[in-house]
Amino acid sequence: MKPREKLPWEIIWQHDGHVTDVVLTSMADGEEAIVPEVALDHVGGCDSCSRRLGDAALLSIRVDDHIVAAAAQARAARPRFPWAAVMVALTVAGLGMIPTLLRAPAWLAATSATLVQGLPLYVRSGALMARTLPQGLQGTLLVSSFVSAFVLTLTGYGIARAMTRSRSLQEGGTR
Numbered sequence: 617m618k619p620r621e622k623l624p625w626e627i628i629w630q631h632d633g634h635v636t637d638v639v640l641t642s643m644a645d646g647e648e649a650i651v652p653e654v655a656l657d658h659v660g661g662c663d664s665c666s667r668r669l670g671d672a673a674l675l676s677i678r679v680d681d682h683i684v685a686a687a688a689q690a691r692a693a694r695p696r697f698p699w700a701a702v703m704v705a706l707t708v709a710g711l712g713m714i715p716t717l718l719r720a721p722a723w724l725a726a727t728s729a730t731l732v733q734g735l736p737l738y739v740r741s742g743a744l745m746a747r748t749l750p751q752g753l754q755g756t757l758l759v760s761s762f763v764s765a766f767v768l769t770l771t772g773y774g775i776a777r778a779m780t781r782s783r784s785l786q787e788g789g790t791r
């Protein structure tokens with residue numbers, strides 16, 4: 617394995633002969649591999665630099681804590697999935713399909729026609745969700761639109777099959 621590049625000589629030494637904060641920060645972050653041996657030796661044998669290293673390590677831990685805390689905060693602040701809005705949208709979309717289904721029993725025979733006729737409903741329910749969902753949920757919106765379209769497709773398909781079956785039973789009985 618290729619050894620990692622060391623810190624350049626000009627940035628490891630201060631004018632007073634001690635190592636720079638760059639060296640101490642690197643060591644505090646566990647990046648000793650990039651610190652030249654001579655600088656590590658100096659910190660090990662120099663009270664002043666050892667103390668500064670301790671401070672840098674404390675600071676590093678605190679920064680890590682802040683990052684963890686910030687990440688937790690961001691998680692908590694993330695808006696929850698709006699189940700209520702999605703259910704309302706699905707219900708509205710489902711109800712909106714009923715008149716179409718009752719008005720045109722002819723196309724129920726062809727499942728493909730059902731799907732095509734359902735398309736405006738998918739679009740409408742998608743638009744409804746776009747209005748009801750808060751901003752910044754494009755991913756959720758996309759997923760729920762797909763779920764909505766999928767559920768509607770299944771519903772339409774199921775109704776189409778049921779109607780076709782009952783109609784063929786009727787026709788079989790009268791003829």
Ligand SMILES: [Zn+2]
Pocket residue numbers: 633634635658659662663664665
């Ligand atoms: Zn020193």
